[in-house]
Amino acid sequence: MVMSPEVQYLTIHGHRRAFVKMGQGPAVLLLHGLGCDHTTWLPVIRALARRYTVIAPDLLGHGRSAKPRADYSVGGYANGMRDLLTVLGVDKVTVVGHSLGGGVAMQFGYQFPERTERMILVAPGGLGPEVSPAIRAITLPGSGHALSVLTLPGVRHLGRAGLRTLAASGLSKARDLDEVAEILESFKDPQARAAIRHVVRAVVDWRGQVVTMVDRAYLTQAMPMLVIWGAQDSVIPVRHAGVAAQIAPGATVEVIRNAGHFPHKDHPQRFVKIVNDFIRTTEPAAYHRGRWRNLLKNGKQTPLPAAVASLQAEDIA
Template identity: 40%
Template structure:
């Protein structure tokens, strides 16, 4: 078994990737882990460290504009990000995947299931974006004019050095607080700050999240779905997970009472146990385009005042 970190070059841009391969890989699918806004594959390291318990191939990428991947002036929309996930899987020889997404990564995972249903075996959404309007005021403010200048003043080498000094004098941060600080610390880099603002501006405004997968969730009714949320999530409320579970009765919602926005970091052992139970206890969806077309056709209705000819 091996855990490797390396880079791929896709469309002329470098994409950083962490991959775990079991000694005997007899499964024809992989698990792909997708991080959230301002994050990187490093947020999944506690899960990657426990991959032997899963017994299958696991990939975690740094999305464009994040971590060790390049940050081009490019499209950072959900569709473009889902396409990058598909491209990484394709060149890695993966044809079927359980897609696990945290925060923004959850929105990308749902977009992946919508764009590439034949590749999506299961969905795992962790404190996921894209399931409701409500979101932290801090994230809503990132869509305001002038946010770039404010962030440049608030997060830079000098302020990060002061924060490190303060931590050194006052003791270590709690696990989730440290993870959140690392996410926001990445915005000291101008290219990553630009990517963050591009994503925030495309998905949010002052009223909250604009992008929603709710109206398309019926297309994923046959895809096994695990929702994991922190009960005290200050960024995306657990109510989003509860509403989604109610819309999809076949899904499973697990609320971790002592976790906030990073349940996979707060309790990686518990998260990996849930993930393993989900992988072994469900059958992969293996949808075809015909399956999706049939579901779309069943939902389609003629315009008001017109009758169908069939």
């Protein structure tokens, strides 16, 4: 049996931060999605650690990290990652973000370009408004009470069993439900539920995602970017990968067939190969203040491409 990496702890700004750190070499920062924690990366951490120093934190409000009443915006998370890396003595990273973590990764690259060598986005938020109705529902009045009922012992156990049964059915729309079952289990902690509501309301309203990188996509001219998506993603539609391809023409886009919202768990070997090849074949971004200033002065907001709505996974691939 393969042992899980040791979880370490640091207290920063009075809040405990849990993280895993493994390997040697260039630093790679792995940022998990909403309601998850560092364990979402367990299928790929050891393989990546053969070449890199891998740092996989539990974001504030998640996993074993503290769950205070705090700033749960993507900007606040980016600041927290800068502070964690600073305490660990890590100056520059290739930042890898999944789902919510993808939004944090984009924000990190935007706020701290001098510390970002590459950006790898895995089914990220921030490329379009569409998102799962279940996530939108968390923004509605009364969602806190509904979550507390759903996480009562008997209800929670039945819900998990039902979700796992659907996930095992083979239906493409249900393939991510086993992960949803694990997230539901984490909501039994009232502090975790409160933190998740704060996180969701910072990035989503009843109409969908409100935080976007589309208006700053021109900045990717100065930074290598890879986008990875599962063709059967039922949380954030794969057509958002088409948005990435159009607003950041220099980006590499990989759509993994027979994968859902968690391609790093559905096909870990394929995922690691894609990441290794991308890092091996790209030069790390070299921050130059004059170039960054010129990009900011001359950059223009990129409109969301109208044709993207009709794109399918096959078209993007």
